[in-house]
Each structure stands twice: as C-alpha cells, then as structure tokens.
Amino acid sequence: MNKFKYYFILSITTLSLFSCSKNEDPIPVTPPRAYSVQYPTDLNDIEQYLKTYYITVSADFDATISKIPEGGSQISIWDQKIYQLKNRIVRLHAVDYKVYYLVLREGVGESPTNTDGVLAAYKGEYLQQVTTAGVTNLTATFFEEIKFPETFLSLNATITGWSEIFPQFKTGNYTSNPDNGKITYTDFGAGVLFIPSGLGYYATGTEGIPSYAPLVFSFKLHEILRFDSDGDGVLNYLEDINKDKYAYDFRNTFLHPTTPSVNADDTDGDGIPNYKDIDDDGDGFTTKAEIAAGTDYLNKNEHP
Ligand SMILES: [Ca+2]
Ligand SMILES: [Ca+2]
Ligand SMILES: [Ca+2]
Ligand SMILES: [Ca+2]
Structure with a gap:
C-alpha cells in the first residue's frame, strides 16, 4: 500500500514537472559566443602565457612549463632562442586563427596528414584568467597526461588544434627489447601546441576543461597510422593530391563558411575531396574498380 502511494506521488510529481516546463518560459540558454569575438581574447591569453612562462626540457623531451617568478631571470618561451616558436594560420569559422607551436625537435621519420592517426604521449593544460581579491592572473591548470599511449587517435576526430599542427612534425625510430617487448622511441618529433579555444573544446568545454579555455599540449609523436577513409584501397595521404599534408572537406559550411574556388584535393571538383570520394x-x-582494372583512377577518360 505504501509502495503504491509512493508511485502515485512520483507520477503526480513527474506530471507536474512536465506541465511546468510546458507552461513556463524555458530556462534561458546563453548562445555560444561568436568565434570572431572569442578569438582575440584567446590570442591575448596565449601570447601573455608565452611571454610570462618559461620552459625546461628533459633529455627525453619531457617539457615542464612554469610561470617566471617575480624578479626571476628565466627567459620566457617568447624570448628564448633554443627552440623555434612557429605559427600556422588556420582559417576556420571565418576566423584566421594563429596557432603557435614550439618545435622542441622536428623528428626524422614520417609526418601524418591531418586525416591520419597518431600515437602520441602528451600532457595538457588549460589557460584561464582568474581574479582573486581584485587581482587578475593568467593561470595554467593541468588536466591530463598520457605518458605511455597505447591507442592511435584519429586527427580527423580529435580537436582541430591537433590535426593542424601534428603534420608539421615527424615520427622517429623505435627499438623493441626482445626480452620484455618494451619499445623505446628515439629521434621522434616533440613540441608544444598553444591552441585557441575555437580549435579546442570551445563553448562546451569537456571533462575537466572549462568553456572558452585555450589549451597547451606538450607532446611526443611516437607513431602514425595511415587511414583509408573511403575504403578505395588508396591511403588518405596518397589522396592528398597537392602533397601539403592537409585535405579538407569544404562541404561542412559550419567549419568552412566560405569555400575556396578550387580544392586541390578534389580531382573532379564535385565538392567531395578525393580521400572521401x-x-x-x-x-x-x-x-576501386578502376584500380582493379589497372586504369588511371584520376583520369576520367580512362576507365574499365
Ligand atoms: Ca582512400
Ligand atoms: Ca592537400
Ligand atoms: Ca571529388
Ligand atoms: Ca572513377
């Protein structure tokens, strides 16, 4: 009897909850900020970080980045001359993002394209302006470290900051210890990425990362995995026709509000890049049929 009563009350409550949400004004949801509005703030935070933090790098390319203490003589990442601080302009959401990256070592092996997979050790931090007792300070907060990665991450599926910069680095060599199977990586590419939130998790954030947070990743590129996204037997990097290590699908008008007149990686110009066509x-x-028949699959006058 008691049980029945409980269910009865529960169903009434449920009903009234539903009717409330129907009749009352919906809870106001803040729309995401415009990318063009957020980006200058992110760039400012990143440049402030580069100018007020310094880096130390271990023999095995583990990077430690710390704030220069008051009166400290450490040289900022911005001013140091040991490693090259480069940047790449990424045009997305109609914004020209400047993505800074520090080359600790380029690597000696192969580069992934932005549509391949990577096996990378990494450590991530997010940046935030925090105001305490009326004083605002730029803070860097650790959120994740993978020292011994076991799974490849698809650059197509992870944040754009990764897919845009990893192709600038190369893998190295590795040796496997026959006694314990332990793999040792040498000469791999290593760097640090400074990613505006628009190329990270933006308004939604993610577990442990607040919304609109620029991200800093130090990484080591151990291995790459070549993908064949359209399953035609030609690997993505071989469908990167102009060999610039990047291929884009401009049909996504959210990411690409304006499409270029020519996409070098779309042979027939139907809007589908070769790696997906x-x-x-x-x-x-x-x-697939043309390759099986031994004809040139990039020449429409030649087919089975
Ligand atoms: Ca393919
Ligand atoms: Ca390309
Ligand atoms: Ca096409
Ligand atoms: Ca064909």
Whole structure:
C-alpha cells in the first residue's frame, strides 16, 4: 500500500514537472559566443602565457612549463632562442586563427596528414584568467597526461588544434627489447601546441576543461597510422593530391563558411575531396574498380 502511494506521488510529481516546463518560459540558454569575438581574447591569453612562462626540457623531451617568478631571470618561451616558436594560420569559422607551436625537435621519420592517426604521449593544460581579491592572473591548470599511449587517435576526430599542427612534425625510430617487448622511441618529433579555444573544446568545454579555455599540449609523436577513409584501397595521404599534408572537406559550411574556388584535393571538383570520394575522377566508375582494372583512377577518360 505504501509502495503504491509512493508511485502515485512520483507520477503526480513527474506530471507536474512536465506541465511546468510546458507552461513556463524555458530556462534561458546563453548562445555560444561568436568565434570572431572569442578569438582575440584567446590570442591575448596565449601570447601573455608565452611571454610570462618559461620552459625546461628533459633529455627525453619531457617539457615542464612554469610561470617566471617575480624578479626571476628565466627567459620566457617568447624570448628564448633554443627552440623555434612557429605559427600556422588556420582559417576556420571565418576566423584566421594563429596557432603557435614550439618545435622542441622536428623528428626524422614520417609526418601524418591531418586525416591520419597518431600515437602520441602528451600532457595538457588549460589557460584561464582568474581574479582573486581584485587581482587578475593568467593561470595554467593541468588536466591530463598520457605518458605511455597505447591507442592511435584519429586527427580527423580529435580537436582541430591537433590535426593542424601534428603534420608539421615527424615520427622517429623505435627499438623493441626482445626480452620484455618494451619499445623505446628515439629521434621522434616533440613540441608544444598553444591552441585557441575555437580549435579546442570551445563553448562546451569537456571533462575537466572549462568553456572558452585555450589549451597547451606538450607532446611526443611516437607513431602514425595511415587511414583509408573511403575504403578505395588508396591511403588518405596518397589522396592528398597537392602533397601539403592537409585535405579538407569544404562541404561542412559550419567549419568552412566560405569555400575556396578550387580544392586541390578534389580531382573532379564535385565538392567531395578525393580521400572521401569513392569515384575520384567522377566518371561513374569507382576508384576501386578502376584500380582493379589497372586504369588511371584520376583520369576520367580512362576507365574499365
Ligand atoms: Ca582512400
Ligand atoms: Ca592537400
Ligand atoms: Ca571529388
Ligand atoms: Ca572513377
């Protein structure tokens, strides 16, 4: 009897909850900030970080980044001359993002394209302006470290800050210890990425990362994995026709509000880049069939 009563009350409550949300004004949801509004703030935070923090790097390329203490003689990342501080302009959401990255070592092996997978050790921090007792300070907060990565991350599926900068680095060499199977990596690419929030988790944030937080990742690129996104037997990096290590799908008008007049990686110009196009030359015969027949799949005058 008591149980029945409980269910009865529960169902009434549920009903009234539903009717409340129906009749009352919806809870106001703040729309995400415009990317063009947020970006200058992020750039400012990142440049302030570069100018007020310094880096030390261990023999095995573990990077430690700390704030220069008051009166400290450490040289900022911005001013130091040991490592090259580079940047890459990434045009997305109609914003020209400047993505800074520090080259600790370029690597000697192969570079991924932005559509490949990477096996990378990394450590991540997010930046935030924190006001305490009327004083605002830029803070860097640790959120994750993977020292011994076991899974490849698809650059296509992870944050854009990663997919845009990892192709600038190379893998190295590795040796496997026959006794315990332990792999040792040498000469790998290592660097630090400074990512505006628009190329990170932006308004939603993610577990442990607040919204609109620029991200800093130090990383070591151990291995890459070549993908074949359209399953035609031609790996993505071989479908990067102009060999710039980047291929884009401009059909996504949220990411790309303006499409370039020519996409070098779209042979038939149908808007589908070759790495996703099962018929690269648009002759009605699939690339797979053309390869099987020994014809040139990039030449529409030649097909099975
Ligand atoms: Ca392919
Ligand atoms: Ca390309
Ligand atoms: Ca195409
Ligand atoms: Ca074809």
